[in-house]
Amino acid sequence: MGKRKRTKVEKTSRTVLAGCLMAGLLLPGAAWAETGAAAETQTAPAASAPASEGGSSAVGSLPALVPLREASEQLGAVVIYKSSDRSVSIQWAGRLIRLSHEGITVEAEGQQTAALSAKPTVGSEGRLYLPLDAFRQAFGIQADWSDKDGIEPGANETAARAALFMRQLASGKVQDAGALLDSQLAAVLPPDKLAALPQQIVSAFGPPARLDRVSVEDNGVHVNAKLSYTSKLKAPFAIEIRFNHDGEIDDLYIPSTPEAGYAAPDYDDPSAYAEEQVTVGEGTFALPGTLTIPASGEPSAVAVLVHGSGPEDRDESIGAAKTFRDLAVGLAKEGIATIRYEKRTREHTMQSATPDLTVNEETIDDALLAAEKVRSDPRFAGKPVVVIGHSQGAMLVPRLLNQDKDKAVDAAVLMAGPAEPLEDLMLTQYENAVDRAVAAGQPDEVVSQLKQQAEAWKMTLGVIKNEAYTADDYPANLRIPNARWWFDFRNYNGPEIARTQSVPLFILQGANDVQVDASNLDGWKSALAGRADVQYELYPKLNHLFVPSDQPSTGAEYFVPGNVPLQVSEDIASWIGKLPKK
Template sequence: MKKLLTLFLAVYSLLSFSQDRKEIGNTFIKALLIDKNIEKAHSYFDSSVAGQIPVEQLKAVTEQLQGQIGGLKNILEVNNEGNIYYYYTEFEKTKLDVQLTFSEGNKLLGFFLVPHKTFEKPDEKTTLKIKSDAIELKGTLLLPPSNNKKKLVIFVHGSGAHDRDETIGENKPFKDIAEYLLNNGIASYRYDKRTYTYPESFNEKSTVEEETINDAVNAANYFKNNADFKGYQIIILGHSQGAYLMPEIAKKAQASKYIFMAGNARPLQDLLVEQYEYLHTLDPTKVPAEAVEEIKKQVAFLNSSQFNLSSPAQELSLGQPAAYWQYLKNYNQLNEVKKIKDPMFFAQGGRDYQVTEKDFNLWKETLKNNKTAVFKWYPLLSHLFIAGSGKPSPKDYETKGKVDKQFLKDLTQFILQ
C-alpha cells in the first residue's frame, strides 16, 4: 500500500514520555481527522517539519484521505517502538495504523498511514535481529522443535512498506506460509521491510538495492556464516517485487533454491498502466480516466529519451525518484534468471490482476530448457495466494482468508525434494 503521506526527518531513541506522547498523538489525530481543526493539528508539528507542509497543504491531504478511506470511526489500540507510535485506527473503508514519530521535545517529526503492525509479546526463541548495511532487520525466526529438515526459508516482500507478515488488511500471507512450513519441519526467517521500520533511510538516491535486494542478501549471508546453521540449506522466497528482483538477489546471495511467487517478468512501469486500466474498468469513480491518462503520461516520459537522473520525482510513476527508476530500466530479469543454475519454483494465481498469466508465461518460455524449474498455476488464487471467486478486485484484499493449502503442499514438496 502506498504511503498516503510522507513526512520524516532524523529520529531519536527515547525511553520516556510514553504516557504524554500517547495522549498528544490521540489529540493530534482527533484534531486532524475528527474535528477538522487543521490549525490545531498543524501546531503539533516540530518546526523543522511545519515549514515543509503549510496548513493549506495539510488540509488538502486530510480531504484526500477522507475520500480514499472514509472518516475515522475508532482508535482500536496504541503501541510504540521507542519514539514511533502506532495508532491502530478503524476508518469507514479500511483499518490502518496512524504512525507518528516524536521528537525529543514531544513534537511530531513524522506522520504516516501504514498497514497495521501486529505487536506480539516478544519471544526470545523467535525474535532475531540481523545487521544489514547501516540498519538492523527486525524479524522472526521459526525453528522446528522436532523433525528438523535442515531447510531455512528467507522471505522477501512485495512492493510497499510491509511488516514481516506482509500484512495486507486482515491477511498475513508470510505468517501463514511460515507456520505451515514450521509444522513440516522447515525453518524460516521473515523480517520487517526496511521501508517499514526505517522509512527515513530511503531517499532520492535510493534504489531497489536499498529497498529489497541488500537486506535479502545480508539475511542469507547471516545464516550461511552462522555456525548454528551449519548444514542448513538456505532457500529464498520472493513475493511480487521480491520475485521480480530474485534473479539479482540470487546473483549475490548464492542460496540453494529460489521461489518466485507472482513475480512480474515485464517491466514494472508497463504493469502500472495495465493495472490502472483494469481498475478503471472496475470502478471509474475510484480510478477515473484522468488517472489512467496521467499514469500513461508518466510511463511514456519514463520510457523516453527525455528521462534522466535529474528528472523530478513528481513527474515519475509512483512518485519514486529518478535513481530508483533508472536502476529498474537497466534491469532485465529475464536475462538474469537464465543465469541461475539452482532449482526454481514459479507460482502464479489466476485471479491476480496485478501480475498476470502474461508474466507467468514469459518466465516459463524463458526457462523452457531448464529442467530444474518448476511452474505451478492456481486458477482460483489471488495475488496473496488466497482463494476467491468472481471478478478480481481490491476488495479481495479486504476479505480475510488463508494462503491456499494446495499451494502450500506444492511449495513444501519443492523445498524438501
C-alpha cells in the same frame, strides 16, 4: 529540598512542551461549561496562584492541581460536559473517565478499572481542577503539570508522548512538535513539511474526532505507538509513531488502508514452532523481524521471505490476509525455518522516502542481509538457504542472485513474479481496470477517471522508457515520484537475467491473479525453457495473495478473511527436499 537532575529526555521534553494549549484543529475537544459544575464542588482560587515545587499548579494549600480540560485536551482527549446531571466525561485512548457528584470512575475497554476518591475542584475563574495524582491514575500515565510547560508525560510514557505530539501538530505547535523528533527525522521533516501533515491527514481521512486506542510495542528497533482514531466522517484512521530508545521520534507511518480481520489458518499449530524476535542489519536502517523455527529445533532448510511492492510489514498484511505469516507457520509444519522482517519503507517510512532511494535500498540489500544472517547462524549450518519472493520480491530474485557475491542463497521460490518490466505491467493493470469497469457497467465518471489514470501513466511511461532521460534529467513539467527508483528499475526483465543463472528456481502462480495474471508464468517458462533446474506450479483459484477465491479476483476479496492453503507450503517443502545436497 534539592531538585533531582533531569535526564536529557526530560530536559528536551520541558523545552518542547511549553505553551501547549487547548486550541483544537485536528482533534477538537467538545466545549463544555466548566462553570456549570461549580455547584457540585467547592470554590478554589484561580490558576494564577503560586506554583508548588517542580512547577505544578497549586491552589491555596491544596496538593498540586491540574486544570482538567486543558491537560486532557493536550493529550488529545475529548471532554464532554453533560448539563442534565452536571457530569463530565473524558474519552481518551479506550478509556472513559467520568466525574460526577458521586466521584470519579475509570473504564478501560468497557470494564471499570478504578474508582477514585479524589474530588475535582473549581477555581474562581470557573476552571475545573483535579489533583495531579488523581489525574495520573485516571489516565494511567506518569506525567507532570506546570502552568508554563503544560502536561509533561514521563520519558517512558510512549502512548502519552505520541498523543501529545499529534495534539501539538493539530494545534499548530509545529516548533514544539518538531523538537520531539530526532536529528535524522528532523532533517527529512523540516517545519514546512511537518506543518502540512495535519492537512494531509484531513484530506485523506477527514478530521480525526476521537482517539480511540493507543497500543505500544517495542520491536527491538523502535518503540512504536499506534494511535487509532475515528474521523468526523466515521472513517478509521491510524498512525504509527516510532520512537528510538532515547525517547525521540524517529519515524512515522500512516497505513493507507486498515487491516480487515485476519484469522489464523486452521493448520497453525503454535506447538509446532517457536518464534524469536531478531534484527536484520544495523544502524539507521536496522529492521525488526521474526525467525520461525520448527519445534524440533532441527529444520531441513531456512527461507528468507522477500516482500512485494509498497511498505509491507513482516507478515505481508494486506486487507484480511497475511501471506507471509501463513507461509511461515505452514513451512514450520513442514520442518522449514523462515525469517521475515519489516520492509525498510515500512519501518523507516519517512527516512527512506528520499529522492535517492533505489531498488537495492528498498528491497535487495536487506534481503541479502537477512540471507547472510541465517547463513551465519550455527543452527542452520549445512542447511539450504532459500529466498521466497512474492510479486515485486519475486521478479527481483534474479537481480538479487546477481548481487549475492557471498553465495548466501542456494535456491529461490518465485510467487506471482511479473515476467515483464514493472512499468509495462502497471500500464496493463491500468488498462485492465478500465476494461473491468466498462464490463461491470460502472458510471461514466468512474470509467473516465480510470481512463485518465491510464493516459497519465502512458505519458510517464514514455519518459521512463526514453533512454535519453535519467533521474537527474527529464522533462520538468512531468514530475515522477521516486524518479531515481523508476529509472533504476526501467526495462528490468527478470526472466532474461535468470536465463543464464544456475540457482534452482520454483516458480508459482495463481490462476486467479488480477494483478499479475497467469500469462506471466508463460513468460518465465518461455525464457527459461533451456534450464532443467526450474519447476513450475499453477494454482487454479489462488489470487495475487495466494488466497483462494471462487469469484474472479478484483482485489475486493482481499478484505475477506482467507489464508494461503497448506498445499502451497507442502509443495515448497517438497521441492526444497529434492534440492541437491550440499
